[in-house]
Amino acid sequence: MIRLYNTLSRTVEPLETMEPGKVGLYVCGMTVYDYCHIGHARAMMAFDVVVRYLRRAGYQVNFVRNHTDVDDKILNRAKELGVSPLELSARFIAELDADLDAVGLLRPTLAPQVSEHIPEVVAMIQALIQKGHAYSADNGDVYFAVESDPAYGKLSGRKLDELREGARVAVGESKRHPADFALWKAVPSADDLGWDAPFGRGRPGWHIECSAMAAKHLGDRFDIHGGGIDLVFPHHENEIAQSECASGASPFARYWMHNGHLTLVDGEGTPVKMSKSLGNIVRIRDIVERVPAEALRMMYVDTHYRSPLPFSENKLSDSLGALDRAYIAKETVLDVVGKGGGVPVAQLPETGVEVHRLAGGFIEKLDAAMSDDFNSAAAMGHFFELVRAINRFGNDKKARNKGAEALRPALAAFDAMAEVFGVLALKPSAYFDEAKVKRLRQQGRSVEAVDAKVAARSxxxxxxxxxxxxxxxIELEGEGIVVMDDPNGSTWRVRVEA
Ligand SMILES: [Zn+2]
Incomplete structure (x- = not known):
C-alpha cells in the first residue's frame, strides 16, 4: 500500500486509484524559452522517481507532462532574438529533452503543447462562459469569475476577501474581482501570435492550458496532479476552479503532490538568488559536463521530495563521493559473486555476516521507505548502510574472496536502485571511466597525458x-592516479575514497 501526502487534504493518504492498477498523472512542465536549470530539474526528478516507483509497484502509469510553448516570456524572448515564438519554443523543447535524457529522466507517456490544443482551450472557455463562470471584459480578455466558484481557494486555503485586499489591479484590466484571472488574452493584431475564437482573437492565459490538456489526455477526473510548491497558488488553484466548473466533475485531481524548492546556497550555507543578471544560473548541461549525471540524481534523491533542497558545490561533490563509494561496492559484489565458491555465511568474519544481513533486508526497507510518501531520503540511508558494510568487507582482503554467498543478495539491491532511482545501472568500469575523464577535465588535465605516463611505466x-x-x-600516485596491474596490462583511475 502506497501512502502519499495530499496538498488538498494536508494529510498523508493511502493511494486509491480510480482504476485498479492504473495511475493517471499530470505534472506541470516548463515554459520553454531557455535551458533547464537545477531548480527545474528538481521537479522533473521528483516525479521521475514517483513514476519509477509506481511502475515498480505494478501500476501502469499514464504520465502526462506539458510544455508551455505560448507565454509572454517566450514572446518577449522571440522578439529579442528575431525568431517566431513557436520556433523558439520548438528549439528549447529539443534542448530540454536532450538535458533530461542526459540525466536519465524517463520521457513522459505524453508531452502535449498548448499551441497544439487551442480548440480544447477554446471549448473549455466557452463552457465556462455558458455556465456563468467566465466573462468577456471591455479590453477583450476573458476572465474567470472567482466569485462564481464557492470552492475557490480549497487547495491553497486562501479566502476571497484576503485576495481582494492583497490584490493589485494592473492598469487596463477590467476585472469584477481582483482575483479573477485571464483565461484568454486579447491579441487584436494579426501580426502577433494569436488564434481566432468566438470571444475574439487572442491566446490562452497560462492556467487554462493545463486544465484543457489534462482533461483531453486524462479525463475530467484523474488520480495525481504534481508540480513545484510555488505552483499551489495561483496556478493549481486556478486549474481546479476552471476544470471543476467547466466539467461539473469533482475532484479534478484526487491527489495533489508538490515538491519543495531548490535554493542555491554559498559556501557558508547562505541562500543566494539564482538569476540571469547575477550570472549564476546552474544549468543541467553545465553539471553533466563536470560530473557523471548520476551524481546529480543522487543529490536530488538524498532529500525527500517535499523538503527544501539547498544546492551547493559541496553538496554536489558529496553526492559524487557517495556515488564513487557505491560503485566501488558494486565492483566488489560483481567481482566476488562472479568468482563464486566461498564459504557458508556463518563461517565468515562479522563483517561478512553483517553484509549478508543488510543485503537480504534491503528490498523490504526500500519498499517501506518509498511507499511512505516516496521517502527516497530514508531509502538512501538504508542503501548507504549496505554500501558501507560491503566496502568494510571488501577491504578485508582475506575474507572477501570467500564471500560470494554473503554478497549475492546485494545484486538485487543494486538492481532496485537502478530501477527506482536511475542510479548504479552502469558497469563500474564504465562509471569510473566517465568519472575520470570529467575529474581530470575539471583539474585542467587530459586523459591522454595520464595514458602516456601509464604506457611509459608499462x-x-x-x-x-x-x-x-x-x-x-609514485609520480602517478602523487597526481591522484591509481594504477592497477593485471595479466592483460595496466589500467588506471582517479583515486576515490572507499
Ligand atoms: Zn500546470
Whole structure:
C-alpha cells in the first residue's frame, strides 16, 4: 500500500486509484524559452522517481507532462532574438529533452503543447462562459469569475476577501474581482501570435492550458496532479476552479503532490538568488559536463521530495563521493559473486555476516521507505548502510574472496536502485571511466597525458627497468592516479575514497 501526502487534504493518504492498477498523472512542465536549470530539474526528478516507483509497484502509469510553448516570456524572448515564438519554443523543447535524457529522466507517456490544443482551450472557455463562470471584459480578455466558484481557494486555503485586499489591479484590466484571472488574452493584431475564437482573437492565459490538456489526455477526473510548491497558488488553484466548473466533475485531481524548492546556497550555507543578471544560473548541461549525471540524481534523491533542497558545490561533490563509494561496492559484489565458491555465511568474519544481513533486508526497507510518501531520503540511508558494510568487507582482503554467498543478495539491491532511482545501472568500469575523464577535465588535465605516463611505466616494466617503473608509479600516485596491474596490462583511475 502506497501512502502519499495530499496538498488538498494536508494529510498523508493511502493511494486509491480510480482504476485498479492504473495511475493517471499530470505534472506541470516548463515554459520553454531557455535551458533547464537545477531548480527545474528538481521537479522533473521528483516525479521521475514517483513514476519509477509506481511502475515498480505494478501500476501502469499514464504520465502526462506539458510544455508551455505560448507565454509572454517566450514572446518577449522571440522578439529579442528575431525568431517566431513557436520556433523558439520548438528549439528549447529539443534542448530540454536532450538535458533530461542526459540525466536519465524517463520521457513522459505524453508531452502535449498548448499551441497544439487551442480548440480544447477554446471549448473549455466557452463552457465556462455558458455556465456563468467566465466573462468577456471591455479590453477583450476573458476572465474567470472567482466569485462564481464557492470552492475557490480549497487547495491553497486562501479566502476571497484576503485576495481582494492583497490584490493589485494592473492598469487596463477590467476585472469584477481582483482575483479573477485571464483565461484568454486579447491579441487584436494579426501580426502577433494569436488564434481566432468566438470571444475574439487572442491566446490562452497560462492556467487554462493545463486544465484543457489534462482533461483531453486524462479525463475530467484523474488520480495525481504534481508540480513545484510555488505552483499551489495561483496556478493549481486556478486549474481546479476552471476544470471543476467547466466539467461539473469533482475532484479534478484526487491527489495533489508538490515538491519543495531548490535554493542555491554559498559556501557558508547562505541562500543566494539564482538569476540571469547575477550570472549564476546552474544549468543541467553545465553539471553533466563536470560530473557523471548520476551524481546529480543522487543529490536530488538524498532529500525527500517535499523538503527544501539547498544546492551547493559541496553538496554536489558529496553526492559524487557517495556515488564513487557505491560503485566501488558494486565492483566488489560483481567481482566476488562472479568468482563464486566461498564459504557458508556463518563461517565468515562479522563483517561478512553483517553484509549478508543488510543485503537480504534491503528490498523490504526500500519498499517501506518509498511507499511512505516516496521517502527516497530514508531509502538512501538504508542503501548507504549496505554500501558501507560491503566496502568494510571488501577491504578485508582475506575474507572477501570467500564471500560470494554473503554478497549475492546485494545484486538485487543494486538492481532496485537502478530501477527506482536511475542510479548504479552502469558497469563500474564504465562509471569510473566517465568519472575520470570529467575529474581530470575539471583539474585542467587530459586523459591522454595520464595514458602516456601509464604506457611509459608499462614499457619500463616490460624492459624490467623496475626503478623507472616504480618512479613513474609514485609520480602517478602523487597526481591522484591509481594504477592497477593485471595479466592483460595496466589500467588506471582517479583515486576515490572507499
Ligand atoms: Zn500546470
Amino acid at each position: 614499457a619500463a616494466r616490460a624492459a624490467k627497468d623496475w626503478a623507472q617503473a616504480d618512479a613513474l608509479r
